[in-house]
Amino acid sequence: MSTQQNPGNGDGNEVVVHDATTPIPAHFENPGLPPHKARQADVDPRAAKRAERQVVALFTISIIGTIGMIVAYALVPPGDTPGSMRQSNFLLGLGLFLSLMGIGTAAVHWAKTLMNDHEKVEMRHTQRSSDETREAAVEVLKEGAEDSGIGRRGVLKGAVVTALALFPLTIAVPLVTGVGGTWNVGELKHTIWRKGVRLTTDPAGRPIKAADVTIGSVFHVIPENLDEAPHKLEAKAKAVVLLVRLDPKDLTEAEDRKGWSYDGIVAYSKICTHVGCPVALYEQQTHHLLCPCHQSTFDVADGAKVVFGPAKRPLPQLPIEVDDDGYLVAQSDFLEPVGPSFWERLK
Numbered sequence: 224m225s226t227q228q229n230p231g232n233g234d235g236n237e238v239v240v241h242d243a244t245t246p247i248p249a250h251f252e253n254p255g256l257p258p259h260k261a262r263q264a265d266v267d268p269r270a271a272k273r274a275e276r277q278v279v280a281l282f283t284i285s286i287i288g289t290i291g292m293i294v295a296y297a298l299v300p301p302g303d304t305p306g307s308m309r310q311s312n313f314l315l316g317l318g319l320f321l322s323l324m325g326i327g328t329a330a331v332h333w334a335k336t337l338m339n340d341h342e343k344v345e346m347r348h349t350q351r352s353s354d355e356t357r358e359a360a361v362e363v364l365k366e367g368a369e370d371s372g373i374g375r376r377g378v379l380k381g382a383v384v385t386a387l388a389l390f391p392l393t394i395a396v397p398l399v400t401g402v403g404g405t406w407n408v409g410e411l412k413h414t415i416w417r418k419g420v421r422l423t424t425d426p427a428g429r430p431i432k433a434a435d436v437t438i439g440s441v442f443h444v445i446p447e448n449l450d451e452a453p454h455k456l457e458a459k460a461k462a463v464v465l466l467v468r469l470d471p472k473d474l475t476e477a478e479d480r481k482g483w484s485y486d487g488i489v490a491y492s493k494i495c496t497h498v499g500c501p502v503a504l505y506e507q508q509t510h511h512l513l514c515p516c517h518q519s520t521f522d523v524a525d526g527a528k529v530v531f532g533p534a535k536r537p538l539p540q541l542p543i544e545v546d547d548d549g550y551l552v553a554q555s556d557f558l559e560p561v562g563p564s565f566w567e568r569l570k
């Protein structure tokens with residue numbers, strides 16, 4: 224063996240250097256587990272009681288968070304101003320945070336202070352355990368339940384069961400009740416576009432005449448009836464549209480959409496079908512619309528189909544026509560939900 228001692232700098236931290244021919248020992252001595260140290264709660268019943276109270280307090284925080292979130296949902300609607308929306312979101316977020324944080328920290332604290340902390344060694348084995356091992360696992364689980372002391376600690380049992388039982392309400396209540404309409408799934412399918420509603424410029428609200436839209440130009444569009452919407456910001460967020468005029472000979476239109484454009488003018492939802500960023504970067508030469516968030520690219524000349532990126536479906540098209548005064552108007556609402564896909568979408 225060829226081992227050299229690095230002279231080092233005299234501080235005693237010399238390094239031993241092995242060359243390539245140095246044999247590597249086949250086995251290392253198993254250092255074993257360090258000696259077990261009992262925790263305070265293991266030896267002092269008062270410390271155990273104190274830890275139990277702390278766990279109960281954390282579950283109680285979760286319960287308060289869940290109830291608080293539901294109360295905030297019912298009593299503090301998002302309203303129409305950025306300030307009221309911020310306030311509503313803050314209270315909902317705070318309730319959810321306390322609800323989940325309480326359960327998580329209580330479980331960790333419970334495991335660290337009250338449950339068995341004996342080190343266990345498990346040897347690696349094939350994936351399917353033998354029947355004996357499976358039975359042993361059931362025994363271990365039973366032992367764990369016994370260790371947790373849930374049978375003996377009535378208050379703790381009540382706290383954990385209540386916290387876990389209440390938490391799903393933070394999701395279920397808004398979904399089921401649709402109070403305030405903001406989480407009502409049905410509303411995700413519609414916008415305020417209706418037959419005859421004029422397309423107006425965003426943000427000025429000036430109606431757009433077809434004659435004013437020159438080939439290659441792009442308009443950011445909102446519906447004329449926006450001021451009548453009960454939740455204006457929400458309604459605007461869903462109804463925003465990008466209007467583009469192409470040379471009609473560049474346009475490829477599906478058979479069932481032939482009549483949805485006007486003389487090369489097409490209107491598409493501005494909400495990316497990936498996760499909802501505004502798609503607003505239009506490249507005139509290629510007719511491509513780019514989403515700045517994750518670079519999904521849509522071909523405006525071909526039904527706004529996805530040509531690149533993570534989006535999975537084309538931007539929904541708003542069917543448009545021209546009214547008697549030459550202004551662009553919607554033929555109807557979008558015929559499919561705008562924005563990212565969600566669980567009740569049919570396609």
Ligand code: FES
Nearest residue numbers: 495497498514517
């Ligand atoms: S949100 Fe548009 S690509 Fe992700």
